[in-house]
Amino acid sequence: MSKARNWSAIKLLALDFDGVMTDNRVLVDQEGREAVLCHRGDGLGIGMLKKAGIEVVVISMEPNPVVSARCRKLKIDCIQKCEEKLRALQQIAAARGLKPRDMAFVGNDVNDLECLRWVGLPIAVADAEPEVRKAAVYVTRRPGGYGAVREVAEKILEA
Amino acid sequence: MSKARNWSAIKLLALDFDGVMTDNRVLVDQEGREAVLCHRGDGLGIGMLKKAGIEVVVISMEPNPVVSARCRKLKIDCIQKCEEKLRALQQIAAARGLKPRDMAFVGNDVNDLECLRWVGLPIAVADAEPEVRKAAVYVTRRPGGYGAVREVAEKILEA
Amino acid sequence: MSKARNWSAIKLLALDFDGVMTDNRVLVDQEGREAVLCHRGDGLGIGMLKKAGIEVVVISMEPNPVVSARCRKLKIDCIQKCEEKLRALQQIAAARGLKPRDMAFVGNDVNDLECLRWVGLPIAVADAEPEVRKAAVYVTRRPGGYGAVREVAEKILEA
Amino acid sequence: MSKARNWSAIKLLALDFDGVMTDNRVLVDQEGREAVLCHRGDGLGIGMLKKAGIEVVVISMEPNPVVSARCRKLKIDCIQKCEEKLRALQQIAAARGLKPRDMAFVGNDVNDLECLRWVGLPIAVADAEPEVRKAAVYVTRRPGGYGAVREVAEKILEA
Numbered sequence: 148m149s150k151a152r153n154w155s156a157i158k159l160l161a162l163d164f165d166g167v168m169t170d171n172r173v174l175v176d177q178e179g180r181e182a183v184l185c186h187r188g189d190g191l192g193i194g195m196l197k198k199a200g201i202e203v204v205v206i207s208m209e210p211n212p213v214v215s216a217r218c219r220k221l222k223i224d225c226i227q228k229c230e231e232k233l234r235a236l237q238q239i240a241a242a243r244g245l246k247p248r249d250m251a252f253v254g255n256d257v258n259d260l261e262c263l264r265w266v267g268l269p270i271a272v273a274d275a276e277p278e279v280r281k282a283a284v285y286v287t288r289r290p291g292g293y294g295a296v297r298e299v300a301e302k303i304l305e306a
Numbered sequence: 307m308s309k310a311r312n313w314s315a316i317k318l319l320a321l322d323f324d325g326v327m328t329d330n331r332v333l334v335d336q337e338g339r340e341a342v343l344c345h346r347g348d349g350l351g352i353g354m355l356k357k358a359g360i361e362v363v364v365i366s367m368e369p370n371p372v373v374s375a376r377c378r379k380l381k382i383d384c385i386q387k388c389e390e391k392l393r394a395l396q397q398i399a400a401a402r403g404l405k406p407r408d409m410a411f412v413g414n415d416v417n418d419l420e421c422l423r424w425v426g427l428p429i430a431v432a433d434a435e436p437e438v439r440k441a442a443v444y445v446t447r448r449p450g451g452y453g454a455v456r457e458v459a460e461k462i463l464e465a
Numbered sequence: 466m467s468k469a470r471n472w473s474a475i476k477l478l479a480l481d482f483d484g485v486m487t488d489n490r491v492l493v494d495q496e497g498r499e500a501v502l503c504h505r506g507d508g509l510g511i512g513m514l515k516k517a518g519i520e521v522v523v524i525s526m527e528p529n530p531v532v533s534a535r536c537r538k539l540k541i542d543c544i545q546k547c548e549e550k551l552r553a554l555q556q557i558a559a560a561r562g563l564k565p566r567d568m569a570f571v572g573n574d575v576n577d578l579e580c581l582r583w584v585g586l587p588i589a590v591a592d593a594e595p596e597v598r599k600a601a602v603y604v605t606r607r608p609g610g611y612g613a614v615r616e617v618a619e620k621i622l623e624a
Numbered sequence: 625m626s627k628a629r630n631w632s633a634i635k636l637l638a639l640d641f642d643g644v645m646t647d648n649r650v651l652v653d654q655e656g657r658e659a660v661l662c663h664r665g666d667g668l669g670i671g672m673l674k675k676a677g678i679e680v681v682v683i684s685m686e687p688n689p690v691v692s693a694r695c696r697k698l699k700i701d702c703i704q705k706c707e708e709k710l711r712a713l714q715q716i717a718a719a720r721g722l723k724p725r726d727m728a729f730v731g732n733d734v735n736d737l738e739c740l741r742w743v744g745l746p747i748a749v750a751d752a753e754p755e756v757r758k759a760a761v762y763v764t765r766r767p768g769g770y771g772a773v774r775e776v777a778e779k780i781l782e783a
Contacts, residue, residue: 166347171347171453172343172346173343173344173345173346174333174341175341175342175343175372175379176340176341176372177341177370177375178371178375179376180653181653181654182651182653182654183651183652184649184650184651184652185649185651185652186649186650187642187643187650187686187733188648188733188753191734213652213653213654216654216655216656217656219656220652256346257350276347292649324505325505325506331505331611332502332503332505333492333500334501334502334503334531334534334535334538335499335500336498336500336529337530338534338535338537338538341500368505415505415506415509483664484664489664489665489771490663490664490769490770491662491663491664492651492660492661493693493697494657494658494659494690494693495689495690496693497693497694497697574664
């Protein structure tokens, strides 16, 4: 992996949802309705990024509306029920005239590998699958759902 | 325990629900409605197994509909409110022409012991009761509800 | 504390609710409705005690109906919104002709101290307040809400 | 930081909500409704403070009604959706004729820094952001949502 940790180049931060914005667990009730545990510090970090002019988007395969519900609160774009994450990410890039080197992606599981290999700054959460950690140039200290996104936001803003 | 860890023979994976697909905790609200915390990585692992032609079923004594709600989402068969788990497992085997050696069972508590002793590949989650861990030929590294089922899925698929 | 760990004498197990049957946390929603995380293994342990003829009761100061909702599921008596826990426990004893030496009480916080000092077998969960642990003759290995009650049930049944 | 740990001077305890009264996580459901995990021991500690004549208030930037729902249960004042926390705190002080040295503030994140620098007794929870811990004269042993407020209450009452 010869990618550099070029935090200062980042213009867009793309995030997987489950396992990155959450601890990868889902609360399921008797009717099959779902809920997830998100992190207020992540929300604060995303707010800071947006204020600094860095866009944040979520790309998720999960069809449950809990994904978009969280993104609405954070006022960030969300592509969910996404069968091909890399294609979605490339469309986002094309629409904004961005190159892979302008983008960071944070993932936790094997369905994030294509996106991680494509962006300039691939990031894995602390508790990502081993294969995902290997594909990343930076592994967060904090696990998904416990401030991993906040940590990434601070790294980008410090740069 | 002279059973071998014959992962490659497995054609059907049977799972207890609470403590295996969850962390054995249940959220109870003011009206007594229940909800449980499941793991997206387990869901992904079960999807991989099904794609590889390995059937996954849940066998649970718990009467609460939260069990079947989760199984509906994962599109796997579910026998719940099950007074005699071993009999249920044997009926599943008979209906499919499977032998004990074709089957793995993942459990966490003493009401899983009969099934564990019957199948060819008995598995306990990391935080199972001591007696259950003793009855298993493999104990997962991850606790129930935190990716134990995903770990089992990977072991089966690697074999 | 000269009380002996006389597990075999126990005819009734009295439990505080929050912090004993739960991890002392409460989920609060936008309307102030509450929910708590209980443990399936505790439920199984309580079922074993009842089958062995040992009664289980919950005594709680908490007014929220989540307490009785959980006890209904477990089919155990529940005295909640209880201003004077010791008096409630003494009434339970009197109604059944039981002496303090026939009873165990499991607590986690300072409002359990009176009951703990009265019963023959005072028990604290692993994460109880220091003063409560000092008043106990047995401190569980497991924290409240993570199988502490199951552990107590097994100790009583082994005796 | 030359502020002393003058616990005995405290007449009012001001608390941030998320990350102090909770573990900084938020449960989000399919409709975007939120719920948070609070701690019964914190509630008990706040009750003890009130009984001892020490006022407790919550000051939060979070707009979600879950904040005020929890405060209603605890019967404490709550200023939420608060854009300028320090100004709110100063108004609270002025209305009661209190000086900064009469007040403690417990925070966890950077939006608490102004309040922490203003009060006589600035406190950070164990898992607060590094900058926040540095601004505090006392860092709790317990993390937010796991009894940090109870710990603060005991320190104030012992003094």
